[in-house]
Amino acid sequence: MNRLNHLFAARKGNLLSIYYTAGYPELNTTLDIAEALEKAGADFLEIGFPYSDPVADGPTIQHSSQQALDNGMTLNLLFEQLKNLRKRVTIPVLLMGYFNPIVQYGVEQFCKKAAEAGVDGVIVPDLPIYEYETMYAGFFKSNNLSNIFLVTPQTSADRIRKIDELSNSFIYLLSSSSITGGSLDVSDSIENYYKRIKAMQLKNPAIIGFGIGDNATFKKACEYADGAIVGSKFVKLLESENYLEKINGFIHSIRTSL
Amino acid sequence: MKYGVNEHGYYGDFGGAYVPEMLYPNIEELRQQYLKIINEPDFKAEFDLLLKDYVGRPSPLYFAKRYSEKYGANIFLKREDLNHTGSHKINNAIGQILLAQRLGKKRIIAETGAGQHGVATATVCALKGIECVVYMGEVDMERQAPNVSRMKMLGAKVVPARSGSKTLKDATNEALRDWIANPVDTHYIIGSVVGPYPYPDMVARFQSIISFEAKKQLFEHTGKELPEYVMACVGGGSNAMGMFYHFLDDESVKLIAVEAAGKGVNSGHSAATTILGREGVLHGSRTILMQTDDGQVVEPYSISAGLDYPGIGPQHAHLYKINRAQYTSVTDDEALQAGLLCCQLEGIIPAIESAHALAQLEKMNFKKDDNVIICLSGRGDKDLDTYIKYFNY
Numbered sequence: 001m002n003r004l005n006h007l008f009a010a011r012k013g014n015l016l017s018i019y020y021t022a023g024y025p026e027l028n029t030t031l032d033i034a035e036a037l038e039k040a041g042a043d044f045l046e047i048g049f050p051y052s053d054p055v056a057d058g059p060t061i062q063h064s065s066q067q068a069l070d071n072g073m074t075l076n077l078l079f080e081q082l083k084n085l086r087k088r089v090t091i092p093v094l095l096m097g098y099f100n101p102i103v104q105y106g107v108e109q110f111c112k113k114a115a116e117a118g119v120d121g122v123i124v125p126d127l128p129i130y131e132y133e134t135m136y137a138g139f140f141k142s143n144n145l146s147n148i149f150l151v152t153p154q155t156s157a158d159r160i161r162k163i164d165e166l167s168n169s170f171i172y173l174l175s176s177s178s179i180t181g182g183s184l185d186v187s188d189s190i191e192n193y194y195k196r197i198k199a200m201q202l203k204n205p206a207i208i209g210f211g212i213g214d215n216a217t218f219k220k221a222c223e224y225a226d227g228a229i230v231g232s233k234f235v236k237l238l239e240s241e242n243y244l245e246k247i248n249g250f251i252h253s254i255r256t257s258l
Numbered sequence: 259m260k261y262g263v264n265e266h267g268y269y270g271d272f273g274g275a276y277v278p279e280m281l282y283p284n285i286e287e288l289r290q291q292y293l294k295i296i297n298e299p300d301f302k303a304e305f306d307l308l309l310k311d312y313v314g315r316p317s318p319l320y321f322a323k324r325y326s327e328k329y330g331a332n333i334f335l336k337r338e339d340l341n342h343t344g345s346h347k348i349n350n351a352i353g354q355i356l357l358a359q360r361l362g363k364k365r366i367i368a369e370t371g372a373g374q375h376g377v378a379t380a381t382v383c384a385l386k387g388i389e390c391v392v393y394m395g396e397v398d399m400e401r402q403a404p405n406v407s408r409m410k411m412l413g414a415k416v417v418p419a420r421s422g423s424k425t426l427k428d429a430t431n432e433a434l435r436d437w438i439a440n441p442v443d444t445h446y447i448i449g450s451v452v453g454p455y456p457y458p459d460m461v462a463r464f465q466s467i468i469s470f471e472a473k474k475q476l477f478e479h480t481g482k483e484l485p486e487y488v489m490a491c492v493g494g495g496s497n498a499m500g501m502f503y504h505f506l507d508d509e510s511v512k513l514i515a516v517e518a519a520g521k522g523v524n525s526g527h528s529a530a531t532t533i534l535g536r537e538g539v540l541h542g543s544r545t546i547l548m549q550t551d552d553g554q555v556v557e558p559y560s561i562s563a564g565l566d567y568p569g570i571g572p573q574h575a576h577l578y579k580i581n582r583a584q585y586t587s588v589t590d591d592e593a594l595q596a597g598l599l600c601c602q603l604e605g606i607i608p609a610i611e612s613a614h615a616l617a618q619l620e621k622m623n624f625k626k627d628d629n630v631i632i633c634l635s636g637r638g639d640k641d642l643d644t645y646i647k648y649f650n651y
């Protein structure tokens with residue numbers, strides 16, 4: 001059991017997770033942002049480590065990644081910053097990023113360092129199931145790290161079952177087949193997709209991401225899943241001045257209708 | 259095939275399909291269908307006919323007499339520059355458009371560096387009346403402007419890639435993003451032996467016509483089954499893989515792959531991937547790529563837009579690692595000088611990409627009767643501006 005498992009055991013529904021890119025907008029505010037998010041009432045966090053070629057991301061997260069790299073963010077530095085993570089933050093934390101920086105760092109070493117820092121899970125969009133199962137699953141398991149898989153409206157039922165089997169905390173449901181930063185698709189076909197998944201009675205809770213950014217979209221997502229993830233909209237907030245002071249209001253605006 | 263791909267898409271340690279879940283259905287559909295489709299008699303017949311009547315194949319294997327005298331061996335040029343649209347890229351574009359049609363796709367996307375693959379893709383889309391969107395780095399749009407106009411005349415929409423370094427790798431990222439957003443109706447025609455499995459194998463098969471023809475043609479010229487050397491330039495590696503393909507299992511044939519050293523391997527402005535790169539994951543496959551210690555992709559440099567790519571195809575990474583092929587590099591200056599020499603000795607203006615392979619001739623130690631085949635992957639029309647500026651003509 002890690003913090004994610006405890007969270008999902010204790011709380012059903014309306015969970016709010018926030019994504020942001022480490023090193024953006026400033027190099028050394030990674031933990032300040034995390035702390036502010038916990039205080040404001042976020043339930044868990046996804047801290048992104050930047051990559052030069054983020055193919056699954058739209059302009060907002062591309063920009064935050066490039067800026068973070070320009071600021072000097074590296075995996076080494078991030079793990080340095082995360083040494084104090086558990087002195088300041090108690091909610092579950094995931095790391096999210098592309099596979100190549102992890103390969104260079106060493107997959108085993110990455111998992112070890114993440115666990116030492118008190119990280120609970122990892123999301124690597126471009127690490128496929130076959131490679132995960134045959135080469136890397138052992139490193140995740142021995143470090144008590146949950147690996148989070150994505151499901152899209154195009155994912156087949158067989159594959160969703162397989163993903164459910166391999167998962168041990170939650171499944172990340174994409175609200176559409178798109179890159180990050182789009183708007184929420186509320187078409188019938190998408191509603192049918194959520195219903196189809198709900199009917200499958202998966203053993204893992206599902207969290208919806210992509211296109212969530214205000215109370216309406218958060219509520220909509222929570223009708224069909226156990227919670228939702230806000231990414232680009234929060235990263236946009238970080239572009240503004242005094243962003244740390246605005247985090248509380250932002251989280252409240254997601255949680256409560258105007 | 260000893261050096262071919264295995265069922266999981268790997269060549270030794272390299273390959274695979276490292277794509278986000280959003281692309282999994284697209285890739286899986288291709289993986290399940292591509293061999294079946296390209297082996298259908300109807301596909302083969304249409305592919306062969308278009309290569310013959312539309313592309314103008316077989317491309318000649320030309321015995322270059324004056325080169326041969328200069329370098330003391332029998333030098334043959336495989337004339338992919340004579341293909342319709344001016345390079346080998348059309349072979350793959352024809353193959354993939356026929357595949358896309360049979361998959362019921364209504365829209366084509368592509369990335370391009372030098373613009374040769376973009377032009378080839380725009381061409382086959384015009385031929386088939388299918389919508390075409392080509393992503394091209396903003397920097398490349400400037401240095402290969404004539405090709406941008408050609409694509410537009412052919413009815414394609416050219417979208418500038420403005421992210422990152424605004425060159426080929428970023429155009430590839432943008433094409434992948436488009437494909438994520440349009441998973442059902444769109445086929446992505448990748449222009450080289452890169453990307454997630456099955457692309458490297460599929461593109462290699464379509465380009466393998468180069469060595470299939472060359473092998474027969476060499477026999478007609480010389481009565482010999484095999485050459486001593488086969489040489490080609492490597493960006494992503496499609497003309498090289500096509501040129502090597504039917505010689506891979508003939509271990510006596512020395513395979514020489516020439517990368518772009520740019521301003522020099524150690525100048526900080528280079529695209530010599532095997533020397534400067536390390537193993538990692540780029541654009542969906544495990545391969546060798548230029549990157550920082552932290553795993554960030556490094557922007558390569560070459561005067562030739564078609565070689566300006568930070569990785570190489572996974573099969574090349576494998577051939578390099580196991581020493582089946584030798585990887586070398588030549589600088590901008592060496593390539594341009596070799597391009598001019600080709601004009602003056604053989605009356606052929608080569609693409610600057612192809613001129614890299616020609617420049618390697620200077621560095622070889624041939625024996626007198628060696629038969630050497632070089633892939634002249636494209637013609638130099640698109641590069642006239644660069645040549646003119648460099649030589650002050």
Ligand SMILES: Cc1ncc(COP(=O)(O)O)c(C=O)c1O
Nearest residue numbers: 374493494495496497564611636
């Ligand atoms: C004439 C020519 N040769 C070679 C290349 C490099 O590509 P590849 O290594 O895939 O053959 C290009 C790419 O644009 C090209 O236009």
